Amino acid sequence: MSAPTSPADLYRHSLRLLLDKNIPGWVGLWAEDSLMEFPFAPDGLPKRLEGKEAIAAYMRHYPDHIDLHDFPAPRIHQTTDPETIVVEMRGVGRVIQTDSPFDMTYIAVVTVQDGRFTSYRDYWNPLALEAGTDFTGRSR
Template sequence: MSAPTSPADLYRHSLRLLLDKDIAAWVALFAEDAVMEFPFAPDGMPRRLEGKEAIAAYMRPYPDHIDLHDFPDVRIHRTTDPRTVVVEMRGVGLLVESGAPFDMTYVAVVTVRDGRISSYRDYWNPLAVQASGTGFTGGAR
């Protein structure tokens, strides 16, 4: 089965892949020249990843730090650009190292080109995970 191509369906598919902890398949949804940005990243953390390989390297350790169980509140808003959606959501699970609850709210602006994610701006609070002591500040994207 091929991946969906509408921005909303592609994003919903990406969330299923994250819950399955299939980071390789999640990264495969990105264009080779995709850009992932974290506008609220603290000093010393990446604010911009350029290219699929950089995104893959950043996300590869995600399941070792955050065990996602669900995205209970996902709202996808279409924009005047049919290639772009704005997503409000919540990710819940556990922090792997401590077993502490993980509950994060996200807002993402996602643009799709030719059936692949070309731009992903992730507006979340990396300080919340940083304070948990996991050392990982990668978002759910």
């Protein structure tokens, strides 16, 4: 199966890969010179990842820290730019280290070109972090 090319379809496909814990497949959806940003990241966490390799390194161990169970009812909004979408979603699961619930709300501004993510601004809420852990469950 070829990767979906519309931004909304590609995004939905990416969520499925995350739920399947297929991080290499998820990273494969990114352009080589892509950019991932976390404008609200607290001190000590990256605010900007430049390039597919940096994104891959950041996400490589995600399934070891967060066991994602669902992204219930994501809302994908098309913008006036056909390559850009705005996504409202929730990720639910559990933090593996503490076996506590994981429930994070996100808003993302995502740009896709030639069927690959090129820009992803992730506006997650740092106030939802558990004390002493980052969003992946790793100790800070």
